Amino acid sequence: MTSKLWLQDYGYEAAKKAIDTSLSKLGLNYMDLYLLHQPYGDTAGAWKALEEAVRAGKIRSIGVSNHTVKFLEKLLPKMEILPVVNQMECNPYFQQKELREYLAKYNIRMEAWYPLGHANRKLLTDKVLVGIAEKYGKSVAQIILRWHYQEGIIALPKATSLEHIRDNVSIFDFELTNEDITAIRSLDKGKGTHDPDNMSNDVTLGMYKIH
């Protein structure tokens, strides 16, 4: 069970309250994983509250989301407990290679949001992926999720249709070859839909100082 701390609850005191509010709204004694949703504002203060909640048994594991190398370089030295995951946009068109190398140094796992590109048509009909899918008798979505898995990335696909849900859990009965992985790696465009380092014009974040 994962939940996240949203921006208005950043800072030590506000985060402490928000964790208790999350627990009472969910009717739980503890949460498995709790994330800092964005890298802005008083993240260090909020993280301190998350660390305390871990020590108090209210949260099992803590992590971050949308934290680029730039933000992690500032925050990591202030942490006593390192994040277990960084939840970031990641799929074959936006592979986050530099960030993944950085996270690996600290044993922080990459957790991918938009693993299927938010159902990006171009991605789901990409010729290279379609070719690999035909070879294994699998769907393109399954190839993409299997690629995440073999790269050591935790994929977080969302699906509302039963057919998609079934598809997305059936990726453990085949294995991509090194050639397949190399072909998928070559699809990286190095750019996604969201760039946390350049959010200064985002009106929803105007009240927070972007460092």
Ligand SMILES: NC(=O)c1ccc[n+]([C@@H]2O[C@H](COP(=O)([O-])OP(=O)(O)OC[C@H]3O[C@@H](n4cnc5c(N)ncnc54)[C@H](OP(=O)(O)O)[C@@H]3O)[C@@H](O)[C@H]2O)c1
């Ligand atoms: N941390 C953050 O800042 C952040 C930002 C964005 C998203 N997220 C989270 O990331 C998760 C995924 O985001 P997302 O749902 O937008 O992107 P996604 O998982 O990449 O794409 C979901 C879309 O793909 C379709 N789909 C799912 N499985 C499929 C399959 N096997 N074949 C074909 N299409 C398939 C779904 O259709 P159906 O619904 O029709 O099945 C839906 O339209 C969500 O839990 C979201 O909350 C986090």
